[in-house]
Amino acid sequence: xxxxxxxxxxxxxxxxxxxxxxxxxxxxxxxxxxxxxxxxxxxxxxxxxxxxxxxxxxxxxxxxxxxxxxxxxxxxxxxxxxxxxxxxxxxxxxxxxxxxxxxxxxxxxxxxxxxxxxxxxxxxxxxxxxxxxxxxxxxxxxxxxxxxxxxxxxxxxxxxxxxxxxxxxxxxxxxxxxxxxxxxxxxxxxxxxxxxxxxxxxxxxxxxxxxxxxxxxxxxxxxxxxxxxxxxxxxxxx
Numbered sequence: 001x002x003x004x005x006x007x008x009x010x011x012x013x014x015x016x017x018x019x020x021x022x023x024x025x026x027x028x029x030x031x032x033x034x035x036x037x038x039x040x041x042x043x044x045x046x047x048x049x050x051x052x053x054x055x056x057x058x059x060x061x062x063x064x065x066x067x068x069x070x071x072x073x074x075x076x077x078x079x080x081x082x083x084x085x086x087x088x089x090x091x092x093x094x095x096x097x098x099x100x101x102x103x104x105x106x107x108x109x110x111x112x113x114x115x116x117x118x119x120x121x122x123x124x125x126x127x128x129x130x131x132x133x134x135x136x137x138x139x140x141x142x143x144x145x146x147x148x149x150x151x152x153x154x155x156x157x158x159x160x161x162x163x164x165x166x167x168x169x170x171x172x173x174x175x176x177x178x179x180x181x182x183x184x185x186x187x188x189x190x191x192x193x194x195x196x197x198x199x200x201x202x203x204x205x206x207x208x209x210x211x212x213x214x215x216x217x218x219x220x221x222x223x224x225x226x227x228x229x230x231x232x233x234x235x236x237x238x
Contacts, residue, residue: 005084010201015089016182017197019063021190023175026056030168037150046148050155051110058107060171064090065102093177100167101174109144109157116144116158 005011029052036046066082095101109116125138144158153165179186185193 005081005088012088012092013182013184014197015063015085016178017185017193019060019089020175020178020182020185021194022056022059022063023171023178024190026053026060027168027171027175029053029056030164030171033148033155034150034164037148042148047146050146050148054107054110057101057167057171058104058111060174061101061104061107064093064095092181093174095174100163100170103162105160106155106157106162109160110146113144113146113157120144 029049033046033049033053036043036049039046064086066086070076070079089095120141120143123141125140127136127138131138145156146158147156149156154161154163156162184196187193188196
């Protein structure tokens, strides 16, 4: 295996194919979310799509901007490769650090929503009856909310906003670029393409490669060319 990810076509195909899969699913979830959110009242299925969209969006983002450090079962070689992976993929896919794919406030707010609830619960005052009767009016902080504003084209989690139109455009641009670099992902269903991409790499033998048996074809040709012409036989009519 090469020490440089740019010199490993198989690794590039694996990463691009799985990235295309997650990008497609993020777009599909977003499309369904927008469709459901146009109904009044908004059905529960919209929130399933909401979470699916953020989940696949997170996978895309982490592929392009990997988390630093080793995981529980990580290796030094894996960490070295991951350190190269992010910059390499962002370069060939022309993804800038200003891309909305890097923004994590809304995703983090959703993934750690329980923590936001903790902070809200502990910050709420607990007024007594006496305080109410005395006219004391405590200030109650706004609770963390998950909101869909289909007219504005945004979603919000705990005060952080995400522009869905901007995100959809970037996801579609990313998918188009991946399909240019790895055409197989455009021709196959996402899961099938991902499965084929992860098959073990097999060396490709060119047509002009020598035969693999000992001596090869060239040795046989040399033997024929050096044979004594006098030993040749011909079929003749009786």
